[in-house]
Amino acid sequence: MELGNQQAFRALADPSRRAILRHLAEQDMTIAEVASNFEMTRAAVKKHLKILEEGKLISVETRGRERINKLEPMALKPVSDWFNFFNQFWDKRLSTLEKAVETHASQNNKPTKN
Amino acid sequence: MELGNQQAFRALADPSRRAILRHLAEQDMTIAEVASNFEMTRAAVKKHLKILEEGKLISVETRGRERINKLEPMALKPVSDWFNFFNQFWDKRLSTLEKAVETHASQNNKPTKN
DNA sequence: TAAAAGAGATACCAAATGGTATCATATATA
DNA sequence: TATATATGATACCATTTGGTATCTCTTTTA
Secondary structure (H helix, E strand, C coil): CCCCCHHHHHHHCCHHHHHHHHHHHHCCECHHHHHCCCCCCHHHHHHHHHHHHHCCCEEEEEECCEEEEEECHHHHHHHHHHHHHHHHHCCHHHHHHHHHHHHHHHCCCCCCCC | CCCCCHHHHHHHCCHHHHHHHHHHHHCCECHHHHHCCCCCCHHHHHHHHHHHHHCCCEEEEEECCEEEEEECHHHHHHHHHHHHHHHHHCCHHHHHHHHHHHHHHHHHCCCCCC
């Protein structure tokens, strides 16, 4: 029943890890490359990467002696979706537009009951 | 430059606190009322509420001897917006629908260039 | 093959976290 | 006024967290 993914939420709680994700959005990177963007030891960065991996927010490909860290953006989607529950409270305008999206979407899928 | 709000991200990292937000979305509640929904002491719940308050995700109104905790849904918006950066990576379909939304939106606002 | 480079594995540390228990304070209410 | 109720405030505890330092292992490369 728990929407989203606890490990992902946990991973996103730290600002360094969010920054790492933004960097990995630009390009895949080795641990050392990620570390070069921060004032942190490589070991510290590796810990962050491990937590991001546990949240499935990144995947890792071993290539020779290197570990290529790669963003897994789809893992962010369920987290983002958790927030959609609260759309109803945000602005009415957004809510209205989302209904339009639903309607539009149903043209390519089977109609939903709402 | 830091999009979103660190205190809010931190507050959302804990599953109990996310559950509390869902409850408060239903109705405003006193500390004791919130606590009645969990197998936690009132003190523990109060700590969570304090962290949610620090993240500005809830506001508190003192009424007599009671403290009414109220959801502040707008505070979730900047956090949700942080994820929008990654929209570009999600599925093309969503991306397409969002363009449709933009187009639709422009009917009620001034026209956009797309 | 020897040396350098990238990463893994531990061990360690201070601070933050999530929780409890206990006592104090303020406010309704019988 | 006495008492019950709702909350506040501490103090305490075990675990997690974010970080460093150090040593080892593996893979390149001179």
